[in-house]
Amino acid sequence: MTVTPLVIAGLGPGDEALITPEVTAALADATDVIGYIPYVARIPAREGLTLHATDNRVELERATHALELAAAGRRVVVVSSGDPGVFAMASAVFEAVEQSPRFANVEIRVLPGITAMLAAAARVGAPLGHDFCTINLSDNLKPWDLVERRLRLAAQAGFAMAFYNPRSASRPHQLARALEILREECGPDRLIIFARAVTTPDERISVVTLAEARAEMADMRTVVLVGNEATRPVGRYVYTPRRAG
Amino acid sequence: MTVTPLVIAGLGPGDEALITPEVTAALADATDVIGYIPYVARIPAREGLTLHATDNRVELERATHALELAAAGRRVVVVSSGDPGVFAMASAVFEAVEQSPRFANVEIRVLPGITAMLAAAARVGAPLGHDFCTINLSDNLKPWDLVERRLRLAAQAGFAMAFYNPRSASRPHQLARALEILREECGPDRLIIFARAVTTPDERISVVTLAEARAEMADMRTVVLVGNEATRPVGRYVYTPRRAG
Structure with missing residues (x-):
């Protein structure tokens, strides 16, 4: 069985021309995109892609949801604006992993972005x-x-x-x-x-x-x-x- | 007459998939690319493009050279690895502008990159x-x-x-x-x-x-x-x- 990594991707500050090709490729391959409402709104809908937009105050729930989907074999991209490692979703996902031993085997890839x-x-x-x-x-x-x-x-x-x-x-x-x-x-x-x-x-x-x-x-x-x-x-x-x- | 801005672009840490489309477009449009030897080596040669590779110790000379070419109407991209504003060429270019009033009218565009x-x-x-x-x-x-x-x-x-x-x-x-x-x-x-x-x-x-x-x-x-x-x-x-x- 191929391990599907959970991807945490930075969309940059807003301009599409600042999204790295690495992130664009991950989004093109995703079955599920998860994030705060205005960031998910930047992802065009397409067949085979489910968009999960949630409020800003629920980072840990969102991270757990993403890990559950990834553990079930979905190709999940958690989106942040800017860089996911700078006051964004990456730390929240690792907190969720730390709290739930059932996620210990989920592989995680963080894709950097242009931070604000x-x-x-x-x-x-x-x-x-x-x-x-x-x-x-x-x-x-x-x-x-x-x-x-x-x-x-x-x-x-x-x-x-x-x-x-x-x-x-x-x-x-x-x-x-x-x-x-x-x-x-x-x-x-x-x-x-x-x-x-x-x-x-x-x-x-x-x-x-x-x-x-x-x-x-x-x-x-x-x-x-x-x-x-x-x-x-x-x-x-x-x-x-x-x-x- | 169209003003041609001098572009200072970040090539990211190394992987081509981390170069923003904004930077790729600027490089495709350039007549001259200027930078430290290993960074210029990352730019493929093509007809109509002059590559100017210099040693690491000459940032101010390199910046002045870039400003001179831009002032003469060339489409110049100064390349840095990572982000040009983080311990890279952007500050050196502004220092060169400050020292030489003849560059006061050169328009400058800094294009961010993924810093190391x-x-x-x-x-x-x-x-x-x-x-x-x-x-x-x-x-x-x-x-x-x-x-x-x-x-x-x-x-x-x-x-x-x-x-x-x-x-x-x-x-x-x-x-x-x-x-x-x-x-x-x-x-x-x-x-x-x-x-x-x-x-x-x-x-x-x-x-x-x-x-x-x-x-x-x-x-x-x-x-x-x-x-x-x-x-x-x-x-x-x-x-x-x-x-x-």
């Missing part, structure tokens, strides 16, 4: 061209104190930063507090990039200073980039030099 | 599934003291980490020192992933503990991933849970 911070950085120039860190600002799965501590240490380390999930209807205040901490640690002139729905028709990008930055500039489709102390404009672009110190 | 750390993470599971940082271990362009400081702060922040350029013939000792610092900050059981030449026929991946890790496990084609304190094996995979604290 790199698509956003490319759009404005090269703001992540030196050492940087990547922080999920949601405190659904970690205490907010830990986020604050990480922000301060990251600023003290001189990292450029990328924030995922900076703001949602249920978490309206976290980003305002994060900007406050950055103002204390970095001063008012640090460059901040709000990149919304990058590479989609809804794309909207603004570059502001930390003094000008407001939490309302972000929503749940935004990734926020924070320059390091050397990040600066050149013409209509923003870049971070390779050299430091 | 994300390809490596996908190969082993999801070790970067929580907050993480990305550090260039080379001290060619920054003082080594700054690298040490960043490593300690990153460990204290609880970040998983990815190290680019961990070791080369001219910098044999930095990684050993970095591992020493991590042992002081993180203890012996932290998981370390050495991922060499990911997605190429030369791929070699090892997962070891910090106690077992040796600098000799890396060379210039290796990206090193460091788990956070919760990173652990599940079956033959390694993952970092989404939850912390």
